Amino acid sequence: NAGVTQTPKFQVLKTGQSMTLQCAQDMNHNSMYWYRQDPGMGLRLIYYSASEGTTDKGEVPNGYNVSRLNKREFSLRLESAAPSQTSVYFCASSAQGLGGGNQPQHFGDGTRLSIL
Amino acid sequence: AQSVAQPEDQVNVAEGNPLTVKCTYSVSGNPYLFWYVQYPNRGLQFLLKYITGDNLVKGSYGFEAEFNKSQTSFHLKKPSALVSDSALYFCAVRDRTAAGNKLTFGGGTRVLVKP
Numbered sequence: 269n270a271g272v273t274q275t276p277k278f279q280v281l282k283t284g285q286s287m288t289l290q291c292a293q294d295m296n297h298n299s300m301y302w303y304r305q306d307p308g309m310g311l312r313l314i315y316y317s318a319s320e321g322t323t324d325k326g327e328v329p330n331g332y333n334v335s336r337l338n339k340r341e342f343s344l345r346l347e348s349a350a351p352s353q354t355s356v357y358f359c360a361s362s363a364q365g366l367g368g369g370n371q372p373q374h375f376g377d378g379t380r381l382s383i384l
Numbered sequence: 385a386q387s388v389a390q391p392e393d394q395v396n397v398a399e400g401n402p403l404t405v406k407c408t409y410s411v412s413g414n415p416y417l418f419w420y421v422q423y424p425n426r427g428l429q430f431l432l433k434y435i436t437g438d439n440l441v442k443g444s445y446g447f448e449a450e451f452n453k454s455q456t457s458f459h460l461k462k463p464s465a466l467v468s469d470s471a472l473y474f475c476a477v478r479d480r481t482a483a484g485n486k487l488t489f490g491g492g493t494r495v496l497v498k499p
Contacts, residue, residue, distance in 0.1 A: 272427070308393075310474060310489040311428070326486065358427055370416045370435045370478075373487065375427030 270294050274359050274376035281349045281383045289344040289379050291359030298364045300342035301326075301373065302334060304355040311358065317342055319364075349383045356380050386411045386479045390490035398498055403465040405493045407458045407475030417458040418476040418487065419449055428474060434458060445469070465497045 275290045293300065298319045303311040303326075313326030315334040323334050331353060333345045342361075346353060360373040387410045397403050409415055416435055420428040432443025439451045449460045458475060472494050476487040 308491055310491040312489075313486055316486060360427075370433065370480075372418060372430035372433060373428075374430070375420075377425070377427045 272359055272361055272374055272376035274357075274379050276379060277377070278380045279382070281346075281381065283350060283383060285349050285383075287346050287349060287381075289346075289357055289359075289381075290341070291343065291376060292341045293359075293361040293374070294340065295361060295363070295374065296339070297361035297374070298339070299362045300336065301360040301362075302332075302342070302344045303358045303360065304328065304353075305358060305378070306355050314344065314357075351383050354381060354383045386415075386477050386482065386488045388475050388477050388488055388490035390473075390475055390493045392493050393491075394494045394496065396496050396498065397465050399467050400464050403460075403462040403469065403495065403497070405460040405473050405475075405495060407460065407490060408456050409458060409475070409477040410456060411477060411479040413479050413481035415458075416478045416480060417449075417451060418478075419443065419447070419458075419460050420474045420476065420489075422472040422474065422492075424471075431460070431473075465495075467497050467499055470495055470497045 272293045301316040302314040312328050317323045317336040320339045335343045357379045360375045362373045363371045389408045418433045419431040422428045432441050434441050434451045442448045472492050474492050475490040
């Protein structure tokens with residue numbers, strides 16, 4: 269079972285370059301999420317999509333944009349990369365359970381992004 | 385607002401000894417609580433969750449967690465730790481009354497189990 273697939277796994281960018289991180293899930297989940305993980309700070313939510321056709325800002329959305337292309341795919345775009353965006357980026361998905369929000373999130377293995 | 389605190393950056397334990405990873409939370413209403421584990425160069429893997437009912441929740445790989453409403457805690461436990469349990473552990477909370485399905489994660493606790 270593939271679960272949540274992220275591409276690429278590694279990337280090095282120069283300041284000012286743009287890039288799109290891809291994420292796809294095969295679990296028929298409604299909700300998808302993008303997080304960044306920095307040492308000592310846990311995971312911080314960048315954007316999320318509660319269902320196909322909707323996106324909302326999370327805790328740290330500045331400098332990022334997202335597209336929920338269809339139910340399976342949710343991409344994250346850096347329009348003009350900055351060194352502060354050096355991080356590990358995780359995509360996750362979850363089903364919508366009864367009462368919403370009590371279903372676990374399933375994570376991809378991350379994209380390690382360095383911006384010079 | 386919702387928040388999570390994991391007061392210990394690292395926990396060291398000898399193999400075969402009990403393991404406890406601490407988590408406290410803050411929510412306006414009632415919480416959904418989760419524990420995840422992360423191995424090197426991998427994404428987070430779900431261990432267990434508390435929704436309602438029995439305060440002692442059992443999960444994967446022999447882990448369990450106890451929900452304590454009065455202390456707003458959700459500590460992760462394992463009776464006998466294995467070297468393979470060495471990893472990074474995250475506690476997460478969602479306020480049931482909040483809109484959306486957003487989790488707030490703690491900063492993580494690194495567990496090192498020594499042979």
